[in-house]
Amino acid sequence: MPVTIKDVAKFAGVSIATVSRVQNGIGQVSPETKKRVLSAIRQLNYIPNKVGQALQGQRHAALGIVFPDFSGPYYSGVMLGFENQAVTAGYSVVVLATHRRPESTRLIADLAGRVDGMVMMDRTVSNDTVSNLARSGIPIVLLARPSITDIPCVRCENRQAAEELVGHLSGKHGYRKFAFFGNPDLSFDVMERWQGVQSALRRRQLPDPELIRCEYRQDDGKRAAIDLLAREQLPDCLLCANDELAFGVYQAMRENDKRIPQEVAVTGWDDVLTTDLVDPPLTSVKQPTQQLGDVAAQTLLTMIEQAVKPPVNTVLPSRVVFRQSCGCTTDSPPNR
Amino acid sequence: MPVTIKDVAKFAGVSIATVSRVQNGIGQVSPETKKRVLSAIRQLNYIPNKVGQALQGQRHAALGIVFPDFSGPYYSGVMLGFENQAVTAGYSVVVLATHRRPESTRLIADLAGRVDGMVMMDRTVSNDTVSNLARSGIPIVLLARPSITDIPCVRCENRQAAEELVGHLSGKHGYRKFAFFGNPDLSFDVMERWQGVQSALRRRQLPDPELIRCEYRQDDGKRAAIDLLAREQLPDCLLCANDELAFGVYQAMRENDKRIPQEVAVTGWDDVLTTDLVDPPLTSVKQPTQQLGDVAAQTLLTMIEQAVKPPVNTVLPSRVVFRQSCGCTTDSPPNR
DNA sequence: TTGTACGCGTTATCAG
DNA sequence: CTGATAACGCGTACAA
Numbered sequence: 175m176p177v178t179i180k181d182v183a184k185f186a187g188v189s190i191a192t193v194s195r196v197q198n199g200i201g202q203v204s205p206e207t208k209k210r211v212l213s214a215i216r217q218l219n220y221i222p223n224k225v226g227q228a229l230q231g232q233r234h235a236a237l238g239i240v241f242p243d244f245s246g247p248y249y250s251g252v253m254l255g256f257e258n259q260a261v262t263a264g265y266s267v268v269v270l271a272t273h274r275r276p277e278s279t280r281l282i283a284d285l286a287g288r289v290d291g292m293v294m295m296d297r298t299v300s301n302d303t304v305s306n307l308a309r310s311g312i313p314i315v316l317l318a319r320p321s322i323t324d325i326p327c328v329r330c331e332n333r334q335a336a337e338e339l340v341g342h343l344s345g346k347h348g349y350r351k352f353a354f355f356g357n358p359d360l361s362f363d364v365m366e367r368w369q370g371v372q373s374a375l376r377r378r379q380l381p382d383p384e385l386i387r388c389e390y391r392q393d394d395g396k397r398a399a400i401d402l403l404a405r406e407q408l409p410d411c412l413l414c415a416n417d418e419l420a421f422g423v424y425q426a427m428r429e430n431d432k433r434i435p436q437e438v439a440v441t442g443w444d445d446v447l448t449t450d451l452v453d454p455p456l457t458s459v460k461q462p463t464q465q466l467g468d469v470a471a472q473t474l475l476t477m478i479e480q481a482v483k484p485p486v487n488t489v490l491p492s493r494v495v496f497r498q499s500c501g502c503t504t505d506s507p508p509n510r
Numbered sequence: 511m512p513v514t515i516k517d518v519a520k521f522a523g524v525s526i527a528t529v530s531r532v533q534n535g536i537g538q539v540s541p542e543t544k545k546r547v548l549s550a551i552r553q554l555n556y557i558p559n560k561v562g563q564a565l566q567g568q569r570h571a572a573l574g575i576v577f578p579d580f581s582g583p584y585y586s587g588v589m590l591g592f593e594n595q596a597v598t599a600g601y602s603v604v605v606l607a608t609h610r611r612p613e614s615t616r617l618i619a620d621l622a623g624r625v626d627g628m629v630m631m632d633r634t635v636s637n638d639t640v641s642n643l644a645r646s647g648i649p650i651v652l653l654a655r656p657s658i659t660d661i662p663c664v665r666c667e668n669r670q671a672a673e674e675l676v677g678h679l680s681g682k683h684g685y686r687k688f689a690f691f692g693n694p695d696l697s698f699d700v701m702e703r704w705q706g707v708q709s710a711l712r713r714r715q716l717p718d719p720e721l722i723r724c725e726y727r728q729d730d731g732k733r734a735a736i737d738l739l740a741r742e743q744l745p746d747c748l749l750c751a752n753d754e755l756a757f758g759v760y761q762a763m764r765e766n767d768k769r770i771p772q773e774v775a776v777t778g779w780d781d782v783l784t785t786d787l788v789d790p791p792l793t794s795v796k797q798p799t800q801q802l803g804d805v806a807a808q809t810l811l812t813m814i815e816q817a818v819k820p821p822v823n824t825v826l827p828s829r830v831v832f833r834q835s836c837g838c839t840t841d842s843p844p845n846r
Numbered sequence: 847t848t849g850t851a852c853g854c855g856t857t858a859t860c861a862g
Numbered sequence: 863c864t865g866a867t868a869a870c871g872c873g874t875a876c877a878a
Binding site: 176219221222223224225226228229234236243244245246247249250251253254257258261266267268269270271273281283284285286287288306310311392418421424425447448450451452453 | 512555557558559560561562564565570572579580581582583585586587589590593594597602603604605606607609617619620621622623624646647728754757760761783784786787788789
Binding site for chain 4: 514515516526527530533534536537558559561562563564565566567
């Protein structure tokens with residue numbers, strides 16, 4: 175049903191090659207036939223078939239991006255940056271969320287067959303799968319996930335932010351007993367945050383933090399906090415691996431009439447849009463999500479188009495934003 | 511560089527057709543050669559090329575989805591539902607955000623060339639462009655946008671929700687002067703919400719609401735609210751076209767020491783994740799975003815696979831969630 | 847049971 | 863300047 179170059183050629187009374195020449199502006203065509211061809215193209219509303227082009231040109235003009243999930247503003251930020259760069263460079267974007275599906279390895283292999291390069295985020299598949307894929311020749315960039323062999327990776331700084339956060343909480347507010355909400359095994363970022371918090375406390379000779387293992391959604395944080403409230407004594411401060419967990423903790427505290435930060439301080443991570451509107455405003459660590467997508471796309475495009483090796487490690491800076499949930503009375507950053 | 515069916519055939523010492531037969535389980539192959547072929551496939555790590563398959567099968571095995579933008583939890587909800595259905599049905603998902611780009615018409619035509627069907631959301635391109643595209647034969651589903659000719663559309667209910675919202679605000683709280691934040695020209699949903707509010711007020715013989723024209727982001731709401739605060743008298747209640755606008759209004763009110771809902775009531779729309787955690791908890795209208803994506807994908811798949819005409823109009827129910835920003839003292843829904 | 851040959855839509859090459 | 867033809871990778875009639 176769709177109109178092909180063949181149809182145009184027949185309609186204009188010329189050869190396929192001539193239509194192609196006009197279409198792509200390559201080679202010599204007499205003004206007269208050119209006009210005839212262009213008119214035929216317009217009348218038939220001919221659009222070159224992408225699949226034919228891909229097959230002949232050995233190029234998909236598409237980039238893939240693999241997420242573990244989609245929920246939350248973190249992912250939309252990354253996607254926004256990635257899509258923007260890709261489309262500007264003339265590529266389509268194919269998305270895939272693994273959702274911890276058992277067949278995700280197959281799905282990713284499929285994806286690799288329809289794109290010129292792909293970005294893989296965090297714990298989407300095993301290192302082995304990534305290595306195999308990379309060895310097969312397709313350009314790959316890792317996102318929020320450590321580099322494997324020499325596959326480039328782009329991520330946010332976590333350890334120094336943890337250091338700054340803990341320094342403030344212990345130094346300015348005098349907290350000693352910390353708990354960390356999150357599951358380091360589920361995400362490389364969470365792992366780094368947890369380790370950063372641990373070493374920052376050790377460096378100050380403070381007690382080791384307690385790990386409250388929970389997933390990454392609001393409900394998970396709420397449940398974990400309710401469990402915690404059953405104890406006789408609360409920690410001084412709850413460090414949450416992301417803002418959604420912190421919001422869940424807020425719910426649990428509100429429903430149990432516990433006041434933040436008077437009875438327990440809370441901090442988040444990512445600094446999503448509404449952190450300054452919740453009650454109390456949430457102290458969090460700002461991540462440059464959109465830039466993360468930007469840089470990942472640019473790195474990938476460099477690999478594809480120039481066949482030049484991009485930097486293996488790109489680390490984007492994070493920044494702690496102090497608000498009132500940590501015990502501060504104003505929203506401004508502290509003078510250190 | 512990638513290994514093709516040709517390579518496998520040569521390696522196994524059989525014809526291309528035989529490899530294809532084994533690969534797709536169609537036709538008769540002797541157990542012996544089958545084993546040889548399978549071993550070759552494994553050893554060479556052969557993965558059928560999607561482009562070749564697409565060209566020969568006249569099928570992309572991909573769906574497209576076009577957003578005006580990506581920001582915010584509303585879009586990620588829709589995307590989540592859509593991607594899930596598509597992948598389950600064996601399709602890849604190609605995303606595109608128009609961002610009011612001037613070349614969006616071309617970008618969408620491009621997209622149409624690499625998918626089997628596409629969903630177009632809200633005000634991404636003109637009705638004419640959509641009609642042309644549909645006439646060219648590609649299955650299209652409209653999302654949060656009225657049906658054009660007989661192109662199926664999926665959307666959320668708005669007018670009845672507006673009626674319920676206004677009924678509560680005027681009936682229970684006695685508000686009379688309303689202002690509506692948003693730009694009805696930018697989105698069909700906003701248009702319906704605005705019209706719904708207008709007629710609900712008219713039906714009650716209350717003064718016409720004032721339209722405060724602003725875009726859809728938090729900053730826009732904040733700016734518009736600051737302008738409003740310069741007046742001598744505020745309206746009784748500010749109805750925001752989405753939650754982000756409402757959050758912006760919150761910021762403006764907080765910075766100017768105005769109390770919600772005592773000095774002015776505020777409501778949002780969409781009911782994103784943190785509406786119950788802001789101060790005060792935001793009264794909003796819950797939209798089934800994920801289901802929106804689900805149903806859109808299913809409708810599209812019906813059109814593609816069964817060549818059967820799906821329902822032209824699918825309207826999913828919305829639900830008002832009453833919290834404290836409208837003047838209620840508890841978070842539970844009112845008894846009407 | 848297996849192999850040959852063609853078509854899908856495009857671009858590139860080569861001969862005229 | 864133009865047209866015929868090969869090639870990309872795959873599936874599938876058709877022939878052996």
